[in-house]
Amino acid sequence: MQWHDETVGIIGLGYVGLPLAIAFAESGATVVGVDVSQERVQSLKQGCSYLTDVSDEEIASVLGRFHPTTDYSALRECDAVIICVPTPLAKTGEPDISYILSAAEDFRPYLRRGMLVVLESTTYPGTTEELLKPMLEETGLKAGVDFNLAFSPERIDPSNKQWTLKNTPKIVGGLTPECTMRAKALYERVVDDVYPVSSPKVAEMTKLLENTFRAVNIALVNEFAILCRRMGISVWEVIDAASTKPFGFMRFEPGPGIGGHCIPIDPLYLAWKAREFNHEARFIRIADAINRQMPEYVVSLISDALNDHGKPLRGSRILLLGIAYKPEVNDYRESPGLALVELLQRKGSHVCYHDPYVLEVHHNGWVMKSVELTEDELAKSDCVVIVTAHKCYDWGWVVAHSPLVVDTRGVTRKMNAHNVVRL
Incomplete structure (x- = not known):
């Protein structure tokens, strides 16, 4: 036809x-x-x-x-x-x-x-x-x-x-x-x-498999990130090394959580439907739990990093770089940055963000506008947190002008900087 x-x-x-x-x-x-x-x-x-x-x-x-x-x-x-x-x-x-x-x-x-x-x-x-x-x-x-x-x-x-x-x-x-x-x-x-x-059911299930595959593997590498840090190993170096294998390995990277319109949501659609068939999708539930705990884990990293610099989390000024759920988009649905804002504010921190693609955020009844990113803005922040790895950011410039940087995306892993703490 x-x-x-x-x-x-x-x-x-x-x-x-x-x-x-x-x-x-x-x-x-x-x-x-x-x-x-x-x-x-x-x-x-x-x-x-x-x-x-x-x-x-x-x-x-x-x-x-x-x-x-x-x-x-x-x-x-x-x-x-x-x-x-x-x-x-x-x-x-x-x-x-x-x-x-x-x-x-x-x-x-x-x-x-x-x-x-x-x-x-x-x-x-x-x-x-x-x-x-x-x-x-x-x-x-x-x-x-x-x-x-x-x-x-x-x-x-x-x-x-x-x-x-x-x-x-x-x-x-x-x-x-x-x-x-x-x-x-x-x-x-x-x-x-x-x-x-x-059939339509096969097509519907295909999409859920695709995104469940990503969610589960992101959860796996997030767990590796937590374990590697406790063992004093750079998870980023491990991932780079494992990625040299030409077969049997697919690269996934850890982060502050998962966001967007698909990966945090689609696997739970499948888990919900599975109960109708008397099946508990345990793998999906475990992966979801790991991914959803990542914002809290990042807050603990920020707290420990500030503590090592003689500052408490309460009262500290925290600048988040990026609030969109992924680089080069203006979509912040389900973004882990939103969870970081709320968790940090709950702990008594003064939180602001910069994102060239998201000039204003409306979420859960609160509104926040992107600040202008300047040397002074970086310098007066007690901690700068890299949340979204937008290509427009000059990470060397950010590190050079910030007293403390928590990098959740591994973009500074090639830098030898005393003021950077990595996931």
Whole structure:
């Protein structure tokens, strides 16, 4: 099947939906982008981006074919609709699929015969068939007969210039072979390699395996970091040495915790679903516990480092470098930096942060703005903590002008500096 002059609808114009919308528009499709945020929609209509991975020029170049709106009725003429809404964890630790349900409910009146519907939001196996399918079939249209339904997990890695939407293989799993074929044909216009699987559940589970693999291995190397420090061994030197092995080893690095929209959350979706099958995902739970304790471990490092310099944690001025969850992004969801702020403030420290990508943070009822990074700002801080390894930072300059540095990312491991404490 070939898609030529079709209209593609994208629900959710965040880090997944917006690049996808731009890609389809660049391929020549007409794209309707729906988002609940009027602010986002207005920004896009003016050709302005709010994501580091999408430039203003890219948006401006496709505005003739890309139509952002808050109105779901604009989807009624679409040939395909892709759902790319957030799927966070509820405070109880259970999956929060309310955004999927809300998007499906608002879109449902405009579902029509022959339409393809694809869910991209990361979720537990069974969501597409057990929740989305019956909701859409309330229209009287039957999935796999009157309209096509599939799941295709997003594999966006923000700020990654090597692996992009185009050259990262895309997994698609449809309700029927025809559904899979329709979804595969759609994505082939923007992705080089589309890999079909037998069902939506297989596609959903594939995404969870990918991110659980990362979470578990990060937990392993975090545990190594704690053990190596107690044994007086540099974990960074160990990792560098182990990375010389050309087979059987994959490099992972420790840090102050894990953050972002996927790795801290997706494994817990799987652990929650596993209980339905009378299975306790012990490996996932252990890894999650290790990763979640890392901010507290970093606070203990800061406290010990200050103590060695004759200062208490209480009353000390702590400057965090980076609050985004990873380098070169403006996303601070689930960032370990947020936990560090709250833990340090609870201990009585005066905390501030600098991040060139995140000028202001709103979290748990508190607001904090990025300070200007100057020699004086570094010098007057009792401790500077490297949280996010943005490439724009000059680490030699930071170390030279700071009385004390706690490096949680290993970026100073080649420096011989008496004022640096490393994870």
